[in-house]
Amino acid sequence: MRIHIQNHADNIGEPLTMTHWEEAVARAGARPHEVTVGHTMEDYTAAMQHAEALVTGTRGTRALFPVDAPKLKMVFCTSAGLDIVPFDKIQPGVQVMNNSGTHGPKAGEYGIMAILMLANGMPKLATAQQAGKWRRVTGSVLAGRTVTVLGLGSLGGGVAERASQFGLRVIGVRTKAEPHPFCERVVATADLDSVLPETEFLVITLPLTKNTQNIIDRRRLALLPNYAGVVNIGRGPLLDQDALCDMLEAGTLSGAVLDVFVPEPIPDGHRLWTTPNLVITPHVSCDDPITYNSRSFDIFLENVAAFEAGLPLPNHFLPERGY
Secondary structure: EEEEEEOOOOOOOOOOOOHHHHHHHHHHOOOOOOOEEOHHHHHHHHHHOOOOOEEOOOOOOOHHHOOOOOOOOOOEOOOOOOOOOHHHHOOOEEEEOOOOOOHHHHHHHHHHHHHHHHHOOHHHHHHHHHHOOOOOOOOOOOOOOOEEEEEHHHHHHHHHHHHHHHOOEEEEEEEOOOOOOOOOOOOOOOHHHHHHHHHEEEEOOOOOOOOOOOOEHHHHHOOOOOEEEEEOOOOOHHEEHHHHHHHHHHOOOOOEOOOOOOOOOOOOOOOOHOOEEEOOOOOOOOOOOOOOHHHHHHHHHHHHHHHHHOOOOEEOOOOOOOO
16 A cells, blocks of 8 residues: 655644654554655645555645545544544545544543642632632542543543542443443433533543534533533533633632633633633643654554455544544
């Protein structure tokens, strides 16, 4: 198979390199492929005349398509969420994949860090520090407390695993109420309202789809206890941001840790910068510069092996489904 790896200035993180590729091939014991790596549009245009598979960052796809690529069969994007990919500009018959599975370990560690911050009042302490005030806030251990993880894909599964290791009662929420190895209980998304009143920590990890947009709205935030905390590492539009800010300002929620926003980057003067009891990180929760590209190539090779065996692609992304 002829594979082209394309870097683009719009992409975030370390460039994709031949070293990453060769190390992944060695780990997988995969057979050799004809591989090129590009950094310019000239590299890309030339390579796509022959490429059967393209590996690139998600942001770059906006500039890379449409393209004359008569042999192209597969596009692998190095992101889990592909809501910004121009699917309408990719020729019919090309299978698009994401790198779901790359983010789980980092998401799990970030998620438990955020829960620990909420349990120990760190958002409140940060607000007091910013105001130059000495404010004693004490916290409690996690064991026996309740976290609801909304979405049990790679991100949510990672958070659920770490939470269970700390002795938390983990309630998972996904499309169907099927058991999960790290959840004490799983409920269907349709029954989300039933678990919010007992939720001390709500962790949002869903992909953004037409069905998940604004899934945690003002009404659902009001179902949480006033001592609850909220974490969002999925996508900004999953959460009613203004409602959350209103409730943090009113003290009807304990705190929040957000990694995703509407818009991104957050503009100067936006209310998020001054909302009390809120910790902000700039969309970095699931990215690990040491392992990200290597793990992405591992997952791509798993999909190549499936393709060559005539099997369904594990990471085939369906835009109408949203994952």
